[in-house]
Amino acid sequence: MNNQQLAEIFERIANLLEINGEVVYKTLAYRRAAESLRAYPREAEELYREGKLTEIPGVGKAIAEKIEELLTTGKLGFLERLEQEVPPTLLELLEIPDVGPKKVALFWKQAGITSLMDLESAARDGHLRRLPGIGEKSEQRILAGIEALRRRSKRMLLGTVRPIGLRWLNWLRGLPGVREAELAGSLRRWKPTIGDLDLVAAADDPVAVMEAFVHHDEVVRVLAHGENKSSIELSNGLNIQLWIQPQAKFGSLLQFVTGSKDHNVRLRELAQRKGFSLSEHGLTTPDGKELFFANESDLYQALDLEWIPPELREDRGEIQAALEHRLPDLISPADLIAELHSHTTWSDGALSIHEMARAAKARGLKVLAITDHTHSLGIANGLDADRLRQQRKEIDAVQAMLGEELTLLQGAEVEIKADGSLDLADDVLAELDIVIASLHVSLRQPREEITARLLRAIRNPHVDIIGHPSGRLLPNREGADLDWEAILTAAREENVALEINANPSRLDLDEVHARRAVELGILLSINTDAHSPADLELAEYGVSVARRAWVSAAQVLNTRSPAEIRRWLAEHRHKSG
DNA sequence: GCCGTTTTCGGCCCGACTGTTTTCAGTCG
Incomplete structure (x- = not known):
């Protein structure tokens, strides 16, 4: 059981206790422990073996014992008893906007409602308004909330919301009386998935700005409308909140x-x-x-x-x-001068080598590695040894045309096959300038098997970088069930770099493992995995993961000069080979 | 349930908005 799964259980306990009317601070304690587990760089399982569970912030004696029970038996008596008492189906009601634990308890205890369907029919039949503190408006609000819940696909990707946020920010800044405006909330923190979009503004006349905001033509519903704070919903289900104060605040x-x-x-x-x-x-x-x-x-x-x-x-x-004045000197997008993972029409990319090179050069990059897929990934028209040798000629020709300004490297994103072997023979890999090894298939193997697969790739002397190590796809596909300590230990021993894939639906490594990796001294590589020139602009999303992982420029391969990158590749191979 | 440069016991953050309550509770961030 990993930290993520433990966190979900404690979150569940917190919600059930809250509905049950437990003292606020106890539920808060479970919630804090859950949050802490999500962010903790090491697995609880390992800490448990070392007898150090309470080193996790927010984990004391009682929660440590529950973690132990979960790790050793896979079950938790406390939770099972709690679920006997409080129907777990009530948890879905908490998802409805403006419905919290107090109202859920009211519906349950005074009207016998235990599910979303119960609540919906009660509201529809006008039965809810009989409950104390609930009127006709609350009833309508709950129905609208259930609708919104169905329409809305939970959290949206950072890469989807950010362009929307920037568009609204621009609109806001253009309004008369707005002196200053910024993105805020999880968007400003560059969280990989976004719940609501938060905007803040300084304005002389907040009332007029709020009026304009709630009457914007993309608004389908006004959720709140006050002088300092308003909230609206867009047709795609995204909620935008605007906060206004005078410039001085x-x-x-x-x-x-x-x-x-x-x-x-x-x-x-x-x-x-x-x-x-x-x-x-x-x-x-x-x-x-x-x-x-x-x-x-x-x-x-x-x-x-x-x-x-x-x-x-x-x-x-x-x-x-x-x-203590020891905040890290964080990497920034301008530090990246190399793209080490890109695709062309030789496999599933949209542009030729020459076109990709021109796009990279236009963005000011100094190094571009062409790393097309290998042949077992048939769907992507992957390359075999013969086609790779042909491709080398074309890369050399383009390099000759480009001159010194951009260094092209020939590489491959070599497939780690289901049996753990690589898709190209060692002598073919040896001819390449750079080798990325990635998992694309059979990601659901059991932990031991898939970890062994990745370890074998890391130990291959020709492999320089592991691409999108977990294989996760946001927001719904979990990464592979990896033994991270084993992976990280091997990467450090073999001096293999781990990728932070910048694609907004990957962002893989995630921030927790990236932070652990640099703590261990492992080099990272931030790449866009570009299939088209526009993809090169996604680099900033990869940088955001690195920043959230407290990473500095020196810990990222892509910040180094062409000569330094070549040297690292050579040393790396020399050491291993 | 957690935690300790006020404390091993007694604390544990703060305000806006909404709806229904005639003075405030619930929810949210």
């Missing part, structure tokens, strides 16, 4: 709405220890004086903190690091 507002919630809770605790109260309006001193902040960095400074990049604001130690 813009910094505090931006900080507050950027979150994360957990980061803000930590920050408020810190403010309290210093004698302040912190809200989206600013700091309040004990004698009731209010301090406003037009700039976010001034707010952090007032708390004796360095400004914390939004990508780090997840309550993963960033506040402590900021206090």
